[in-house]
Amino acid sequence: MKFKRTPADKIFDGLNGLIMLVIFVVMVYPFLYVINFSLSTLSQATGSLLLLPKGVNLDAYTTLLGSGTILHAFFISAARSLITPVLSLAVSGMAAYALASPNLVFGKFFKTYFVLVMYLSAGIIPSYVFIKLYGLMNNFLVYVLPGLCSAFNLILIRTYIESIPRSLQEAVYMDGGNDLQAYWKVIFPCCKPVNASILLFGILNNWNAFIDTQLYCSMETKLYTMQYVLFNTLASQTNIEALKSGILKAPNSQTLKMAITVITILPVMCVYPFLQKDFASGIMLGSVKA
Amino acid sequence: MDVSLLGVFGQKLMEGQKMKKAAPAASMPVQSKSGRLWIRIKQQKWMLLMMLPAFLCLLMFCYIPLSGWYLAFSDYEIGGSLFSGKFVGLKYFIKIFRDSSDLSYLLRNTLVINCSSLILNIVLAMVFAVLLNEMRWKKGAKLVQTVSFFPYFVSWVIAYSVVWSMFAVKSGVINQFLVRIGALEKGLNILGDPKYSWGLIITLNVWKNIGYNTIIFLAAIAGISGEQYEAAALDGASRLQRIWFVTIPNLLPTLSVLLIMNSGWILNSGLEQFFIFSNSTNWSRMEVLDMYIYKFGLKMLDFPYSTAMSIIKTIVSIALLLTVNWITKKISKSAVI
Numbered sequence: 001m002k003f004k005r006t007p008a009d010k011i012f013d014g015l016n017g018l019i020m021l022v023i024f025v026v027m028v029y030p031f032l033y034v035i036n037f038s039l040s041t042l043s044q045a046t047g048s049l050l051l052l053p054k055g056v057n058l059d060a061y062t063t064l065l066g067s068g069t070i071l072h073a074f075f076i077s078a079a080r081s082l083i084t085p086v087l088s089l090a091v092s093g094m095a096a097y098a099l100a101s102p103n104l105v106f107g108k109f110f111k112t113y114f115v116l117v118m119y120l121s122a123g124i125i126p127s128y129v130f131i132k133l134y135g136l137m138n139n140f141l142v143y144v145l146p147g148l149c150s151a152f153n154l155i156l157i158r159t160y161i162e163s164i165p166r167s168l169q170e171a172v173y174m175d176g177g178n179d180l181q182a183y184w185k186v187i188f189p190c191c192k193p194v195n196a197s198i199l200l201f202g203i204l205n206n207w208n209a210f211i212d213t214q215l216y217c218s219m220e221t222k223l224y225t226m227q228y229v230l231f232n233t234l235a236s237q238t239n240i241e242a243l244k245s246g247i248l249k250a251p252n253s254q255t256l257k258m259a260i261t262v263i264t265i266l267p268v269m270c271v272y273p274f275l276q277k278d279f280a281s282g283i284m285l286g287s288v289k290a
Numbered sequence: 291m292d293v294s295l296l297g298v299f300g301q302k303l304m305e306g307q308k309m310k311k312a313a314p315a316a317s318m319p320v321q322s323k324s325g326r327l328w329i330r331i332k333q334q335k336w337m338l339l340m341m342l343p344a345f346l347c348l349l350m351f352c353y354i355p356l357s358g359w360y361l362a363f364s365d366y367e368i369g370g371s372l373f374s375g376k377f378v379g380l381k382y383f384i385k386i387f388r389d390s391s392d393l394s395y396l397l398r399n400t401l402v403i404n405c406s407s408l409i410l411n412i413v414l415a416m417v418f419a420v421l422l423n424e425m426r427w428k429k430g431a432k433l434v435q436t437v438s439f440f441p442y443f444v445s446w447v448i449a450y451s452v453v454w455s456m457f458a459v460k461s462g463v464i465n466q467f468l469v470r471i472g473a474l475e476k477g478l479n480i481l482g483d484p485k486y487s488w489g490l491i492i493t494l495n496v497w498k499n500i501g502y503n504t505i506i507f508l509a510a511i512a513g514i515s516g517e518q519y520e521a522a523a524l525d526g527a528s529r530l531q532r533i534w535f536v537t538i539p540n541l542l543p544t545l546s547v548l549l550i551m552n553s554g555w556i557l558n559s560g561l562e563q564f565f566i567f568s569n570s571t572n573w574s575r576m577e578v579l580d581m582y583i584y585k586f587g588l589k590m591l592d593f594p595y596s597t598a599m600s601i602i603k604t605i606v607s608i609a610l611l612l613t614v615n616w617i618t619k620k621i622s623k624s625a626v627i
Contacts, residue, residue, distance in 0.1 A: 095344035123600030126358025208445035
């Protein structure tokens, strides 16, 4: 199908291109500026739009990487971003498999049980009180346990499993296998697309999580995540001073703030281009087919 | 507003049809009850076992904490055990509605921010998707789409850092630039001045979420049949007319479904973003229900009052969701919940 281009179309294309350029700049420039600032010498960077770094200077990064605080926070963030999504996928996936079975005992009760939590939440204070009661305050497990079962992911997987022919599972029963084997050996590999996007979303959500550290681990510096350290650095000068202590020629605090930002965002940036396709298909798995 | 939740509804829409098919199979074996049940439990022991971790997890972190709602009906003192407070009935609920006028400004902030974010997000995402689709340079369109999705994956702390580097009064690059070219005398205090708070938080919501919604609209555009465009072209429709009379009408169902379904979450705000962006100068415009609940609960340690507020919020939210579900049922003939 081909349409003739009129002058009006050319104007439209021109305007459209302009709008896209503006959107591109709005989406990219803030990050570009932060990266370039962190790489620049402060005196040259101030007042410039910094489309390229000026007076390349890696002091901020050497300072940060030399401080145990940042490396430790990076480690904690990485640990929770790997452990929680993997365990959560296993827990939610197995439950989804059971719920997808058409003749599950108390099927209706279990379905309601797993869906209801999406709408009904106890609220901040009751959750806080019980996390404390369970002894999870200032404990690494608070990053893992509450996120183990996600109702949203569970429903996503269940719907996917329901689209897989039941005969696949029945073949496993014929061979004398049980449901655990049917799930892990046959169904789980079939769910690759949905599993991949759930895993990726899980990793990024955990990397980006901030408020749980504030609520449950703010007294334990050993459990600070990158996001929390970054927030503290942005919010106050104290951490900067702590970082500077013992360093003779410390970089300016603004450069340091930008450098921590870059370190925090770097894993997301590295992963993003490769995963964009998966994310898109993941959204469409669970979205409105209008 | 949590945009990622909208996905659930789509699932539920599809589920409605699947459950109808599955139902007859489930009701087939009609035999003596209790003995039959026991056999079925034994047959399904692996399945039940597989469900156990998820079951316990929700029990511990979602259902048991609901008993903490008792806090709202008791005179709880910090340090006591959960049920140690004396039962005081609806004292704290009355306090919220009668003795305090906070609810009015909280609702104003919450509704203004969430409604504008929701509507702008979805409408702009539709416009953006249409414009992307009209791009002649397909690789360019793909590139713009890719970068526009990136802020969605960035945390609110990073968003704060980026906004700070752009708009800090003295060191922010945009403020510096505007002062240098003489457009301003001194930098705008976007992060601190309540005047800019609503604009800031709504813009940020759009900036972060537009890429996500755009993907949904792009998929809807891909589903429009080429015949409609050909027919329009035969009738002599110009490009703008083709957009206006073919593309947009085809997207309206998606638009209305997204709008209706997200409106159930209109009282919920992400605590993170408000925790990070509110400060002592802009709180009058920034304080939303969730932030207020956090402030009274964990900063002022008034557990009963805070819990009462969150119970009200949850109940109103559920009522909203049920209404929305009812409306959707009327429109699309398939239930959401």
